[in-house]
């Protein structure tokens with residue numbers, strides 16, 4: 001299985017944090033479905049086996065389910081989440097937030113009723129974007145239900161994190177035990193050349209044999225905007241795009257279990273996968289470490305990225 005997995009955040013709904021020309025894409029449900037099926041087939045043919053979705057990715061779960069049912073693959077690893085509801089309802093140009101967070105036991109029970117249909121290919125079930133403020137890590141009803149699902153289905157239970165305090169969330173989550181057993185097995189985290197403050201805690205988790213999955217490894221496309229001379233030089237040296245350098249930095253500096261691609265087209269996916277064909281030197285990795293922003297700088301800019 002390749003280290004690169006495919007995320008469906010951009011494939012299951014018409015609007016997301018995109019850097020592409022807005023008018024270049026047919027935003028009908030039918031066109032999105034055809035593109036998602038094509039992307040899933042291409043990804044599988046290229047060796048990708050890990051697929052990440054969520055109820056808030058519009059039709060992401062439904063597309064993944066239909067594709068998995070059609071092919072009945074026994075070697076795919078599907079991951080989904082609970083905790084955000086997609087409310088934009090495919091309305092193009094929707095003005096409010098497209099997804100709403102609710103980390104309650106009721107939301108878990110409601111979304112599990114749909115997501116459980118992804119079993120048995122479903123292997124990872126995650127809290128979507130846990131924060132310290134949402135109180136989800138202290139919600140005993142939620143934690144016990146997740147522990148029960150883990151026991152009954154063999155699912156790996158995961159947590160995904162966002163924001164400037166990811167390191168604190170991860171540390172707190174890693175300590176949680178239910179019935180004497182650590183609850184969380186998978187940690188899906190933002191880490192990339194511009195956001196490296198989770199490095200130490202992620203290294204520690206990996207040492208403890210937890211599965212670390214990296215999301216937003218292209219910083220939602222920000223790595224392409226005013227790229228540093230260093231990244232451009234490395235892209236020329238290895239004859240790849242800036243994306244492949246950013247992926248390779250994540251793989252070589254951290255060695256996580258999976259790095260998610262958020263590709264929307266076959267061309268992007270193939271360019272992302274070029275990261276698997278070379279390695280950075282230690283000197284290059286160290287030089288790329290200098291590109292990190294502070295968590296405050298990184299996440300305040302992240303907040304302003306438009307959905308289109």
Ligand SMILES: NC(=O)c1ccc[n+]([C@@H]2O[C@H](COP(=O)([O-])OP(=O)(O)OC[C@H]3O[C@@H](n4cnc5c(N)ncnc54)[C@H](OP(=O)(O)O)[C@@H]3O)[C@@H](O)[C@H]2O)c1
Pocket residue numbers: 006007008009010017018019020021052053128129160161162188214215216217218219220221224241243260261262263264267268269271272
């Ligand atoms: N748990 C969570 O809260 C959470 C949050 C975010 C993401 N995720 C997961 O992580 C996955 C990846 O994250 P992401 O898509 O948000 O961020 P990302 O991978 O950091 O960035 C995707 C962006 O990179 C651009 N891109 C990719 N390959 C390119 C190429 N070869 N050339 C030019 N542009 C390229 C895309 O452009 P276009 O705009 O042109 O497509 C898109 O804007 C998601 O699908 C999802 O599964 C989870």
